[in-house]
Amino acid sequence: MNVAVAKTGKGRAVSDLFTSAEGRLPGSPSVIAARREAFETYERLGLPHRRIEEWKYTDLRALVGEVLPLAVAPDAAALKRAADAIKAHAIEGARKLVLVDGVFAADLSDVKALATEASFKTLRETLEKDAGLLKTAATDAVIALNAAMATDGVVLSIADGAQLSAPIQIIHIATAASAAAFTRSQVAIGKGARATIVESFVAAGAKAYQINDAVLVTIGDDADVAHIRLMDDAPDALNVTSHFVTVGANVKLNFFNMTTGAAVSRLQGFITLAGEGSELSINGVNLLQKTEHGDTTLVVDHAVPNCVSREVFRAVIDDRAHSVFQGRIIVRPDAQKTDGKMMTRALLLSDEAEADNKPELEIFADDVSCGHGATAGALDENLLFYLKARGLPEKQAQALLIQAFVGEAIEQIADDGLREHVIGIAERWLERRS
Amino acid sequence: MALLEVKDLQVRVEEREILHGLTLTVNEGQIHAIMGPNGSGKSTLSHVIAGKPGYEVTGGQILFKGEDLLEMAPEERAARGVFLAFQYPVEIPGVTTMNFLRTALNAQRKARGESELMVPDFLKKVREVSKSLNIPQDMLKRGVNVGFSGGEKKRNEVLQMALFEPSLCILDEMDSGLDIDALRIAADGVNALHSPKRAMVVITHYQRLLNYIVPDVVHVMSKGRVVKSGGKELALELEASGYTQFEDAA
Numbered sequence: 107m108n109v110a111v112a113k114t115g116k117g118r119a120v121s122d123l124f125t126s127a128e129g130r131l132p133g134s135p136s137v138i139a140a141r142r143e144a145f146e147t148y149e150r151l152g153l154p155h156r157r158i159e160e161w162k163y164t165d166l167r168a169l170v171g172e173v174l175p176l177a178v179a180p181d182a183a184a185l186k187r188a189a190d191a192i193k194a195h196a197i198e199g200a201r202k203l204v205l206v207d208g209v210f211a212a213d214l215s216d217v218k219a220l221a222t223e224a225s226f227k228t229l230r231e232t233l234e235k236d237a238g239l240l241k242t243a244a245t246d247a248v249i250a251l252n253a254a255m256a257t258d259g260v261v262l263s264i265a266d267g268a269q270l271s272a273p274i275q276i277i278h279i280a281t282a283a284s285a286a287a288f289t290r291s292q293v294a295i296g297k298g299a300r301a302t303i304v305e306s307f308v309a310a311g312a313k314a315y316q317i318n319d320a321v322l323v324t325i326g327d328d329a330d331v332a333h334i335r336l337m338d339d340a341p342d343a344l345n346v347t348s349h350f351v352t353v354g355a356n357v358k359l360n361f362f363n364m365t366t367g368a369a370v371s372r373l374q375g376f377i378t379l380a381g382e383g384s385e386l387s388i389n390g391v392n393l394l395q396k397t398e399h400g401d402t403t404l405v406v407d408h409a410v411p412n413c414v415s416r417e418v419f420r421a422v423i424d425d426r427a428h429s430v431f432q433g434r435i436i437v438r439p440d441a442q443k444t445d446g447k448m449m450t451r452a453l454l455l456s457d458e459a460e461a462d463n464k465p466e467l468e469i470f471a472d473d474v475s476c477g478h479g480a481t482a483g484a485l486d487e488n489l490l491f492y493l494k495a496r497g498l499p500e501k502q503a504q505a506l507l508i509q510a511f512v513g514e515a516i517e518q519i520a521d522d523g524l525r526e527h528v529i530g531i532a533e534r535w536l537e538r539r540s
Numbered sequence: 541m542a543l544l545e546v547k548d549l550q551v552r553v554e555e556r557e558i559l560h561g562l563t564l565t566v567n568e569g570q571i572h573a574i575m576g577p578n579g580s581g582k583s584t585l586s587h588v589i590a591g592k593p594g595y596e597v598t599g600g601q602i603l604f605k606g607e608d609l610l611e612m613a614p615e616e617r618a619a620r621g622v623f624l625a626f627q628y629p630v631e632i633p634g635v636t637t638m639n640f641l642r643t644a645l646n647a648q649r650k651a652r653g654e655s656e657l658m659v660p661d662f663l664k665k666v667r668e669v670s671k672s673l674n675i676p677q678d679m680l681k682r683g684v685n686v687g688f689s690g691g692e693k694k695r696n697e698v699l700q701m702a703l704f705e706p707s708l709c710i711l712d713e714m715d716s717g718l719d720i721d722a723l724r725i726a727a728d729g730v731n732a733l734h735s736p737k738r739a740m741v742v743i744t745h746y747q748r749l750l751n752y753i754v755p756d757v758v759h760v761m762s763k764g765r766v767v768k769s770g771g772k773e774l775a776l777e778l779e780a781s782g783y784t785q786f787e788d789a790a
Contacts, residue, residue, distance in 0.1 A: 487593070492630045495590050496640075496700065497618035497648035506643060510634025510683075 123286075124254060127176040131257060133233040140237035144253035151247035160246065160374075163430040163462045164401040169370045170344055174316050176255065177207040177285035184281040184310075189214055191279050191310035195338075197527050200275035200304060207280060208257040208287030223270050229259035229290055239292055239322065244376045244405075248346050252288050252320045259291035259320075262303075266296035266326065273302035273332075273524065278317065280309045280339065286316040297326035297354070302521065303333045307367070309340035316344040317368075327354040327381055332362075334524065338531055339367040341396065346372050355381025355410075362519055364391045364528060365400045366535045372401040372430075379406070379413040379441075386415040389515040393535045394427035394459075401430035408441040411471075417448035420512045423459035424539060434466040437474050444474040452482040453511050455504070505536045543568045543605060543739050544589070544708055550599035551581075551588055558584045560764040561600065566708070569736040573750055573775060574743045576761035577783045582743045583627065585761075586712045590624035591617050604708065618644075619651035623706035625697040627713040632684035637696065640684045641666060645703055669702040673729050691722030698729035709733070710741045715749040727752030747779040762786045 124145050131141060153170065154161035180188065188206045192214060196202055203226070204214040210228045220226055232239055239261070240253040260276055276291065295301055307317060317339065325331055339345050345368040353359055363373055379386060392400040406415050421429035435446040452461035465478035485507050493503035512532060519525040544566040551559040559581045566572050576582050588595050589602060591614035602609040609617060632640065646656045657665075670680060673695045685693050694714055701709055711730065715723055730753055734740060742753055750758075750772065758774040759766045760783070767786045768774065 486630075489630050489632055491592050491614065492626065492632070493640075493644070494614040495592075495618055495624055495626075496644040497615050497651065497704070498644055499613075499615050499647065502643070502647060503615075506635055506640070507632070510632060513634035 123173060123175055127255065130176065131255065132230040133237065134235065137233045137237040137240065140240050141254045144240060144250045147245065147250040148247050148254060151250065154247050160403065160432075163432070163464075164370070164372050164399065166248070166346075166370075169399060170316075174284055174286040176257070177282040177287045177315070179209050180206040180211070180281055185211060185214065187281045187310040188279040191308055192277060195277060195306055195308045197273060197275050197304060198523060200273040203260045203262075203274065203276045205258060205260070205276070205278050205289055207282045207285065208289050210258045210260065220274065223264070223268055224274070225263045225265070227261040229256060229261055232261050239290060242320070242322065242348075242350050243378075244350065248318060249320060249348050252290055252318045252348065255286075255288035255318070256290035256320070257288055259289045261292045263294045264296050264299045264301050266298055268296060268299045268301070270299070270301040273304050273521070275304040275306060278305070278307045278319065280312040280315045280317065280343065283313045283315060286318065288318045290320040290322075292322045293324075295323070295325045295329050295331055298328040299326065300330045301332075302524070303331070304524065305335045307337045307339045307345060309343065309367075313340055314342045315340065317346070319345070319347040321347070321349050323349065323351040325351070325353045325357050325359060328356045329354065330358045332360045332520065334361075334519065334528070335363045335373070336528065336531060337363070337365045337367060337371060337373070339371070341367060341369060341398070343368045344370045347374070349373070349375040349377070351375065351377040353377065353379050353381065353384050353386065355383055357381065357384040359384070360387045360389075360518060360520070362389045362515070362528075363402065364393070364531065365402070366393045366531055368398065368400070370399045372403065374403040375405065377404065377406045379408050379410060379415065382410050382412045384413045386413065387518060388415070388417045389518045390417075390419040390431075391512045391515050391532070392421040392423070392429045393512070393532060394422070394429055395424040395535075395539060396427060397425065398427045399430075400427070401432070403430070403432040405434045405436065406446065407436045407438070408444040408446060409438050411440060411442045411444065413441070414445040415447070417450075418515050418518070419448070419450040420515045421450070421452040421461055422455065422508050422512060423452060423461055424455040426456070426458045428460040428462070430462045432464040432466070433478065434468065435476055435478075437469040437471050437476065439470040441471050442473045444471060444476065446474070446476045448478045450480045451511075453508065454482060454484055501539070508536060509533075541568050542566070542603075544741075545603040546585070546600070547603070548600035549585075549588070549597065549602065551584055552596045552598055553584070553594060557598070558764055559588075562761075562765055564759065564766060566739050566741060568707070568739055570757060571734065571740045571742065571753060571755045573755035573758045574741060574761055575745070575758060575775060575778055578745075580761040581764040582761055583712055586624055586710045586741075586743055589710060590614060590622060615647065616651065618704070618706075619648045621707035623701055623704060623709045625694070625701060625709065625711045625714060627716055629685050629693045629697055631686045631688075633686050635684050637680045637682065637684050638666070641680075641700065641703060644700070648704060665703065669699055672732070673699055674725055675699060690717035691719070691726070694718060694722065694726045695729065698726055698733075702729070702733055707737060708739050708741070710743065712743050713745070714742070715744055715746060723749065724752060747775045750775045760786050
């Protein structure tokens with residue numbers, strides 16, 4: 107029995123989707139050939155399911171049901187709805203790059219203001235020349251599907267030594283219901299540069315849509331980077347995102363992800379420390395309610411000596427929601443003096459909430475300091491009573507303790523305005539709790 | 541006028557009866573001391589008045605300003621003016637003291653149908669009170685009670701008392717874990733808050749605290765009942781002769 111090879115009904119649905127979408131996918135003939143190859147990889151693998159170890163807790167075949175048709179390019183009405191959504195979700199002062207239903211929206215973006223600090227192209231433009239951006243170091247079925255189907259994305263290059271005065275915010279807006287958007291972006295940060303990149307995923311009235319995003323990040327030596335991803339998609343959406351990050355020497359990278367939306371989501375990050383002396387801080391918050399399923403899967407590869415990685419992950423799980431954290435730290439034979447640690451904590455707000463933590467350490471060097479820890483528990487009754495005895499109603503007391511619980515991860519965001527923006531999203535999640 | 545009336549109160553914890561018919565009346569402006577050995581039910585009484593879960597009231601009643609206190613959630617009791625200064629104030633990492641104080645005060649005001657206190661007024665008040673209690677400003681920016689010494693935690697309780705302006709303050713073993721200087725600062729804070737409208741119930745093992753907070757009435761508790769009540773001299777008598785005589789009486 108080989109389920110991975112078997113073509114399921116769901117697999118065939120995508121096959122039809124590819125055929126029907128092929129004429130709308132940008133790229134030169136060589137790019138189209140690369141897409142076809144990626145699609146064949148996807149077709150060979152099929153949608154990931156629980157018998158594939160990396161997807162054990164996130165069985166897309168069972169959770170997703172069907173893969174939706176490619177979203178049509180947004181019309182004027184869709185762009186108007188997107189413009190309204192930006193008002194609510196844009197970070198003050200940030201340079202915006204906006205993707206609506208998987209298509210770059212120049213009129214909604216700050217391309218001109220950005221031009222002085224970074225060079226910018228769309229994926230669509232890039233693919234007219236070559237297929238390089240469709241290739242990634244690691245692949246699986248959803249990554250291959252993304253390579254086959256990606257319609258657009260942002261291709262950013264920040265010059266050596268550039269000191270960005272404002273964050274760059276990539277905003278993904280969904281306006282098309284019951285459709286899928288496939289995006290792929292590249293962010294190349296030069297040596298000694300200093301930059302803050304924010305990615306936001308939001309809905310503008312759309313329901314039951316699907317997002318498959320991929321982001322390729324390279325960071326030059328001595329750069330100082332904050333990379334923040336805020337996934338606040340509609341409660342019935344799907345979001346599967348893959349990050350590929352290559353870090354140079356003496357880099358400071360502070361990555362933060364927060365999941366507050368989507369019925370089913372997965373962020374899978376493949377991070378390679380390729381230069382010595384770098385410090386990597388990865389912080390994640392999952393806020394899940396109803397029957398939401400949120401998966402964060404991280405592979406941190408210490409390929410060289412003398413790097414530090416810290417992963418702090420917090421999950422707040424209500425109702426019948428399900429949070430997954432898989433963290434793998436690989437220490438290559440040469441990567442002596444590696445200091446890699448991860449700590450994950452889950453707060454279960456209901457008897458039916460579920461948290462799965464799977465830490466993995468693969469250590470091939472002998473002089474390293476690595477470790478992991480995981481806890482899961484309910485809100486402390488003594489703390490709740492103390493707050494109630496001071497006048498806070500139950501829900502408000504819970505909210506305060508939940509904010510404190512995720513605060514340790516959110517506090518890693520250095521920029522005050524950005525941190526407030528993130529806290530605002532967390533507060534809105536708390537208000538949605540029934 | 542009676543502020544708090546506890547009538548024939550019977551309380552169980554996990555099938556074991558802790559209070560067997562306790563009766564106590566506290567009038568406005570009075571200071572009552574409740575003394576007694578370990579296990580006599582002093583802390584249980586304070587927890588039941590504040591509404592802590594885990595206690596089953598099987599008989600009797602508690603009236604506060606003539607209303608049935610046992611029907612109210614803990615936060616309603618707080619909004620109406622009941623304040624329990626905890627024996628062991630909890631630490632709440634990630635919630636700054638300032639944020640906690642403002643959230644709690646506004647929750648109480650909202651429950652009473654009052655408007656939120658303006659931030660400048662609030663800050664001014666917090667600064668004044670914390671200064672008088674010798675609480676450094678930077679402590680207010682840290683997590684609630686996180687890294688506070690025993691004395692600082694108790695002073696933080698007194699700070700809240702001053703801000704929330706309750707009409708009934710129950711001080712549960714305020715002297716536990718405090719050295720003499722810390723005790724004096726906390727007691728001075730409590731005395732400053734005493735007023736003709738505000739009553740205090742001071743729960744303690746030792747007479748020592750009552751040198752600083754002088755009671756109008758002293759009650760002796762033993763085995764879940766008040767076995768003797770008297771003036772402040774009763775505390776001195778207890779200090780000299782111990783609780784053993786009352787254990788037989790109970």
